[in-house]
Amino acid sequence: MKLLKKLLFFLLSLTLLLAISYWIISKSLAPDYSGEIKISGLQDKVTVFYDENGVPHINAENQEDAFKVFGYVHAQDRLWQMELIRRIAAGRLSEIFGKDLVRVDKLFSGLGIEEAAGKSIAEIDTNTKAYKLTSAYLDGINQFITEGQTPLEFYLVGVKKEKYTIKDIYNVFGYMAFSFAAAHKTDPILTEVKEKYGNAHLQEIISSFSENLTINKTQKNPEIGAKISEALNIIYEKLPVSPFIGSNSWVLAPEKTKNGKVILANDPHIGFSQPSVWYQSHIKTPNYEMYGFNLALTPFPLLGHNREYAYGLTMLANDDIDFYVEENNPENPSEYKTENGYLKYKLIDKTIKVKDGKDTTYQIKVSRHGPIMNDLIEQIDDQRPIAMQWIYTKLPNQLLLDVSYDLSHAYSLESFKQGAAKVHAPGLNIMYGDAKGNVAWFSSAKLYEVRDSLFRQTYLDGASGKDEILSFVDFEENPQAINPDWNYVYSANHQIDSIRGKLYPGYYQPQDRARRIVEVLESQEKFSKEDVKKMIFDVTSSTAPTIIKDMLTGIDVSDLSPSEKKVYDTVLAWDGTYAKNSAAATIYNRLLFEFYKETYKDEMGDGFNIFLNTQTAKKALAEQVKRQKSVWWDNVNTEEVETRKDIVSKVFKNSVAFLQNQLGENSDDWTWDRVTSVEHEHAIGKAGGVLRKFFNVGPFKTVGGNEVLNNQIFNLDSTGYYKVRSGPSTRRVIDFSDIENSVAVIPTGQSGNVFSPYYKDQAAKYINGEFVKMKLNKNEIEESENKLVFLPK
Incomplete structure (x- = not known):
């Protein structure tokens, strides 16, 4: 009995000691939110x-x-x-x-x-x-x-x-x-399709680029008073910092709002992580004020507002990376061919220091187009030298000091536009609204022309000089809208308007979100802040019901079992809403995977898993499901020649069988919340175990799906589970009729310090579509419990 008491006392003492130690460590390492600092x-x-x-x-x-x-x-x-x-x-x-x-x-x-x-x-x-x-x-x-x-x-x-x-x-x-670029994920795959199977296979994919488009239209009115792909995908999965993905934004003119003032909404889509991407601050001096959202280690906000104007951004998705096949001098591999003779590669030696290991030293060859990717990615099995030309490194970079400063220190629409005009890469849709009633959208990037008929999303000829940039487009020719007569501007990474009579090439997202924005904005005459808050959390797909109907056309319903017929009826009746209790959403996404697999995998092989989750695949889908005849229907690995009916029937029956095995016989139980989740991973929390629970935030059940306004971005794969990896990095709604009560939310919390009370305090609100106030009112702010004073040392 005495031994048991001693053991119990020891355990209680140890627990108390650990608790005290944790308390001391947490207090000593937590940020200071009150007091004085010199x-x-x-x-x-x-x-x-x-x-x-x-x-x-x-x-x-x-x-x-x-x-x-x-x-x-x-x-x-x-x-x-x-x-x-x-x-x-x-x-x-x-x-x-x-x-x-x-x-x-x-x-x-x-x-x-x-x-x-x-x-x-x-x-x-x-x-x-x-x-x-x-x-x-x-x-x-x-x-x-x-x-x-x-x-x-x-x-x-x-x-x-x-x-x-x-x-x-x-x-x-x-x-x-x-991370904004997409060419490195797509161009190598499209090149392989073309070189292995010919132009017919390629054309069926890329013909979709000019179909099913919602165009971001240009109108200017006066101011009022993508083997490289597979290796890169593996590399991205190891990154401890979030990649940038897409985004939504719309700005409503006074004529489109119930209170007669501009409303701006913006939710940039970025990979989820902990801490969240954006850090908020409100800076006020006698001659300057800005409530801003900053990336780590950047002084000026890329998203912001004050009492006079507000701005946001989305990814333009223009093509600013080109891959060139260089031709080495057969007598001297340190030289490569150009239209004017041979040039020497520039050689750069690099050393990587490795923790608990030997340093890695390697050499890069750089041609006039850029670094030879074969030197950077060991998995490339192409014997040809592949150079990557990137506008970001090709031209002088003004993004930091000039652009971000100008956007956050503008004094008029015109001065704001001057800042937007300086962007060369990455391409951005920059959104603007102000207290005077102006609304604007600018496609900001250094766009360029090449020869007619040159398709830039496969490898280009680096030796002949025929595939070079011919000229750069002046910013005034870039698609943009200033106070358009339809009374709103918007962006969802979709196709921008024509330049010099041609649609500008890019890796634009399919029209789904853009179309949904237009559907909602055209559904009523005027909007309030509450309407916009509801809209930014919208989870209805504008295209999924049509894709389902087109995909399942030709299914012989009489050949279906009772359980298959029930699934068929359920998914055909779906309105595209990704609610937690939706079984149709689960069925739809399994059908998508099976359709892509049966259509493309036999030709693409290892490249299929990368292609599957590209913008190109998403855009090709709406056309492919409608094709009665296609070079892709036949499975090249079988002797017989498959037809569309063969493929679609197999897709449907395989999907039902998989879901029955995964989630049970009763299709009513195949609800979306059983297969989707989101977890905000910390770089150290990825190790799992106790560290995961300590540093990560989540997992949570969520609503939404790929390409709805509440964009919950996940990879389609064979597992049948959809781990959301990206989504709105913040949701902001700024109403100039009530500027002091404008709202936002971020996925986890303000602080990246695990001992801070603000580490994950917004996580539940974010999942539930709630918001918090972005305070500008001086009296409200000064009622805060925490006050930190900085004094000159």
């Missing part, structure tokens, strides 16, 4: 009020002080996120995660992002306001590194804090630009 370089006192969502409201006498403090508070909530994202483009993830990330580092360090950053930095005008505020922001971050708490992750992975430079900031934008 930092050097301040001209005056700066006061920061933290609202109930952890958003810092920074009040300063001048912008230099405000941005210095912003750097400090941004770092104390998101330093680990800053550390990860700055290492990607520089090829430095292996330093902290070991050999498993060498492939990632080799790719990104070879793309030329750092070299392009160096060129841009060398040309910076250090006298501009943008440069001075960026320097202040960096100084704030670096003072936190010196004097603030070290995040837990740094101890766990054994990485020392290093000060940040302006090159790190440029590298962040370089990573963002590459």
Whole structure:
């Protein structure tokens, strides 16, 4: 009995000791949200009020002080996120995660992002306001590194804090630009289709590019007062920082709103992770105010609003990457052929430091078109040198200091447009609305012309000179809409209007979300903020019911069993709404996988799994389901020649059999919430076990699906389960009739510090389609419980 008491006492003591230790660690490593902090370089006192969502409201006498403090508070909530994202483009993830990330580092360090950053930095005008505020922001971050708490992750992975430079900031934008691109996922597959099976197979896929389109129309009125693909997909799965995907936005003119003022809605689609992508802040000085959403390690917000104007963005999805097949000199492999003779490759030596391993050294060849991808991706089995030309590294980069500063410091629609005109890559749809009643959309990118009939989504000829860029398009020719007479502008990564009489090539998403936006906006004359909040969480597909009807045309219903007939009736009656209790949504997505597999996999082989989840596959679907005759229907691995009826019947019966095995015989039980989930993974939480529970947020049941407005993006695969990997990185609704009550929500929380009360406090609200207020009212802000004062040191 005494032994049992001693053992119990020991266990209770140990538990108490662990609890006390955890409490001490959590308090010592948590961010400071109240009190006083002295930092050097301040001209005056700066006061920061933290609202109930952890958003810092920074009040300063001048912008230099405000941005210095912003750097400090941004770092104390998101330093680990800053550390990860700055290492990607520089090829430095292996330093902290070991050999498993060498492939990632080799790719990104070879793309030329750092070299392009160096060129841009060398040309910076250090006298501009943008440069001075960026320097202040960096100084704030670096003072936190010196004097603030070290995040837990740094101890766990054994990485020392290093000060940040302006090159790190440029590298962040370089990573963002590459993750926006889609050519590296698609072009190699389309090239393989063309070279193995001929032009007929390719044409059936790409003919869909000009069909089933919702065009983002141009109108300007006056202002009012993608083997490379497979390897890259594996690399992306290892990234510890979210890739950028797509987005929705619409801006309603006063004539389209119930209160007669502009309403802006925006939800950029980005890979889910923990911490969330955006960090919110509200900066106010006597001559400047902006409530902004910043990426890690960026001083100026890419999304923002104040009392005068609001702006947002979506991915343009224009094609800004081209792959060229180079031709080596047979007598000298260090040279490659051009129309003017042979040129020498530029050789660049790179070294990757590897934690607990030997350094990896490799050499990159660079042609006039860009790096030879065979040197960067070991899995490429093409013996031809494949060069990647990317507009981001080909042209000077103005995105950081000029564009993001101009957008967040505009004083009119015209000055805002001047900032939007400076974007060269990545291509962006930049959305605008203001208190005067102006609405605008700009397709912002350095677009270019090539010779007629050149299809840029397969490999180009690098030797002849015939496939080169002929000219760049002036920004005024880019598709854009300013105060259009239909009283709204919108973007859902869909096809932009014609340029010089031709649709501009790109990796645009299918029309689903764009069509749904138009359907809803045309369904009623005027909208309130509440209407827009409901719309941004909409989960109805505008195209799925039609695709189902077209796909199942020709099914012999008399050949179906009673259970199959029930499934057939259920999915045909579906209105496209991805509700949690929808069995039809589950059936539809299984049918999609089986249809893609039976149609394309026999020809594509290993490339099928990559093609399956590209924009190209999605766009081809609406046409392929309607084709009675197609070169794709026949299975090349069988002796008989299959017809459309053979394929569709097999697709349907295989789908039903799979779902019965997966979810049970009763199709009423095949509800969408049984097969979908979302979890926001932390880079360390990916290890699983206790770390997963400690760092990750979720998993949660969710509503929505691929290509609905509440875009829950998942990969179709053979498993029958749909783990949502991307979606709205924030939902924002800004109403100029009630600007102080504009709202937003982010997927998890403001802070990336696991000991912060704001680490995951918005997660439930986000899943349920709720919002929190973006405060601008001075009195409300100053009622906040947490007040942090910064004083000159």
